[in-house]
Amino acid sequence: MEIPDNLRCLFSARVIEERDSYILEIPDREIETGNLQEGEKYRVALLGTEPTPTEDSTQRRAVEGPEPPVEEGENRTVDIEGIGEQGDGIARVERGYVIIVPETEKGERVTIEITDVKETVGFGEVVEREDYYL
The missing domain is CATH 2.40.50.140 (Nucleic acid-binding proteins)
Incomplete structure (x- = not known):
């Protein structure tokens, strides 16, 4: 799985059932840091909580979180x-x-x-x- 550069944030969240739909909780820090803006629309990708034994290392990193976009010495x-x-x-x-x-x-x-x-x-x-x- 490739992680695009325009990925705004990555976090773990609980999915909550409410009436005929579900709600995804967004951590306060994502709004506070400016990664997301209240009232805006975003595309969301959901990943399972545990990688299966057949997933490669790239898929496991996506579940754990993306690699930092910088390197020491850069x-x-x-x-x-x-x-x-x-x-x-x-x-x-x-x-x-x-x-x-x-x-x-x-x-x-x-x-x-x-x-x-x-x-x-x-x-x-x-x-x-x-x-x-x-």
Whole structure:
């Protein structure tokens, strides 16, 4: 199974029966992080909770979650979209993946080196600042 780059988010959710239909619970964090907007329509794909023994490793990764779209040592040019609780800049790349960038300001465009990659967040250090955005 291929995971498209335009995948907005991936999470586990409970399906709830209500009258003649079913409801899929969306975690608050998906709205809070801006991955999804309340009132918008989205296409949804449902995956089983347990991979079968015949599924290949790509299918198992889809159930566990997609691979981060960045790698340690990679350089990226990003826009700092906001500031986190600790005062670090927050940038987003493919599929809404968050990268934390210390010593940046909202609105800056910077080239960063990815220094650490976790399942749901990455960390980067500024390599170069674009003066136009300061």
